[in-house]
Amino acid sequence: MPPTLYIVATPIGNLSDLSERAASILRAVSTIACEDTRQTRKLLDHLSLHRPLLAFHEHNERERTPELIARMESGESLALVSDAGTPLISDPGYRLIEAALEAGIPVVPIPGPCAAITALSASGLPTDAFYFGGFFHSKTAQRRKQLEVVGELAATLIFYEAPHRILEALEDIEATLGARQVVLARELTKIHEEFLRGAPGELRETLSARAAIKGEFTVLIGKAAAGSAAAMPQVPLAEAVAALEAQGVPRMDAIKQAARERGMSKREAYRLLHP
Ligand code: SAM
8 A cells, every 4th residue: 555644543542433434544654653551552452453552642643643654654644633533623733744745645534533523422502513622621711701702603513621621611601601501421331331311501510519529621601602602592301390399280291391492301300409
């Protein structure tokens, strides 16, 4: 095969999600460029595959790129992987692809897991149009600006966020976009995978009640038109259920109705009310 740069997606938690094609490419290349050699070694051990690894991360991408290009120009094929998911999606590699294309080296994607798309597919939010914003900024003012800029797009908004900032992020979503429908996809493809759905305030309550907020989060926000503050009931779920019960509606029926008004299932509403 002519020297090629393969961009290989790897699992975001469940090792069985590595495709056969990805495994055969990882076997065939002379070297695998990866973010963290210890992380990728675990994946290769799972495949009983022993290829040379070369560290390629955000701190050495600039220096390492010419070396990798030279290796491909001398006839080697290389694979680029990240710690998890699709390389370049909030991960390093952009410079390398740019340089490979400039050098006339074919760049071939080997598709597979990506947290943003995995989360979107099961979120229950509209999928006809979506905007992926990468990581939220770490500072409140910038995060709010980030949300304001894209808040009115007629698209589901997707962001990555670290667990220790998730409560702040929910607060900023509420402050800038109001009580939109939000979905938190946590620990996708792993044992503790979970989807939390509701208004930002409800999700904050649910998470705050936990002893610790752990795991990886992908945040999805309903689009302005269908899930805007105007369309979304403003009353917290618990209050809406209590009001219906006060009118004589049996509790389970009240939960069902309040859940439907908020675009969530009765089971999810029940879980939010009984964490
Ligand atoms: N390249 C990866 C991809 O294709 O999804 C993303 C890498 S980015 C450095 C890591 C972030 O992706 C995490 O902080 C989290 O927001 C999100 N993420 C990765 N794995 C996840 C998972 N299993 N469940 C939920 N979110 C995940």
